[in-house]
Amino acid sequence: MKRIEFYKPQKSGTGTCATFDCVTSLEDAKKNGFYINLLKQHSWDEATRNGSFKENVNNPEKHKKIKLNDLELCNFLYVIESNGEKKFSTVHKNGDKSTPIFFEPYIKDSAFVGHILKIDGVGIAFNMIESIRIREYIRASLHNLFS
Secondary structure, eight states: OEEEEEEEEOTOOOOOOEEEEEOSSSSGGGGGGEEEEEEEOOOOETTEEEEEEEEEEEOTEEEEEEEEEEHHHHHHHHHHOOOOOOEEEEEEETTEEEEOOOEEEEEETTTTEEEEETTTTTTEEEEEEHHHHHHHHHHHHHHHHHH
8 A cells, every 4th residue: 555645844944744654565464554654854955945854764863653553543533533622642662662642633823723743752733634634544544454
């Protein structure tokens, strides 16, 4: 299944990109799952008006990777379908490392305008259209993972 990507560079250099990736492998079932990557922007090139992210790929403070299970994905759907009423948070633990995950409504000027995803301090905001895209990708991913 093809992954979906969101690139949100900022002139200020504070942008983030996100990828959502459903992996189903017949060769290695351990790899099967739903993965999210968040990557902070490294720089801004004013001449080309482009943000660069790749320099932060190997920086664990700026590149966050998680694998979500089916119940966590269902919680994401619950948040999206609640129209700004619900939020979801969890913590992934690996040895001594804890990774907090938040998915919640994005409120701007007292109005519900989308959702915010934060993984261990790295965040990205999605407008409602992008949230619908994420919802549909999660639905298709759950179908693939359950098949």
